[in-house]
Amino acid sequence: MKFRTDKDVLQFLGMGLGIVALGAILLVFFHAKAGIIFVMIGTLTVLVGLRFATKPKDFFMQDERSIRINEKAGNYAFWAVMTVILAMWVLRAARLWDPDFMDAFSMVLFIGIYGRIIMRLYYNRKGE
Numbered sequence: 001m002k003f004r005t006d007k008d009v010l011q012f013l014g015m016g017l018g019i020v021a022l023g024a025i026l027l028v029f030f031h032a033k034a035g036i037i038f039v040m041i042g043t044l045t046v047l048v049g050l051r052f053a054t055k056p057k058d059f060f061m062q063d064e065r066s067i068r069i070n071e072k073a074g075n076y077a078f079w080a081v082m083t084v085i086l087a088m089w090v091l092r093a094a095r096l097w098d099p100d101f102m103d104a105f106s107m108v109l110f111i112g113i114y115g116r117i118i119m120r121l122y123y124n125r126k127g128e
Helices: 007-030 034-053 064-093 101-126
Strands: none
Touching: 007 034, 064 101
């Protein structure tokens, strides 16, 4: 198995190893529970970097069709988020629902992320 050793891959792997080292320092010297999270994130970053290092550089370039699909999916996800925010604003103005910040934030984040994923899958199947 051949690994790429260009600047991009080495920076990504170095960042992952740095995060692992930071987590280890936090765990050993400060007994901080956040060190476990840093170690896990750094390990995941290193694994993703190794996966990317085994692929050729032109493997990740997008063609015009996938760029257009991402643009359309992002546009429709944005308008879905705006609709949810407007609906929450109207419900609050009518005093039917009074959400706290975390309820509203998690709902908008959920709609935005999963709306984009669903739209991207839809336009990928549908085509132009």
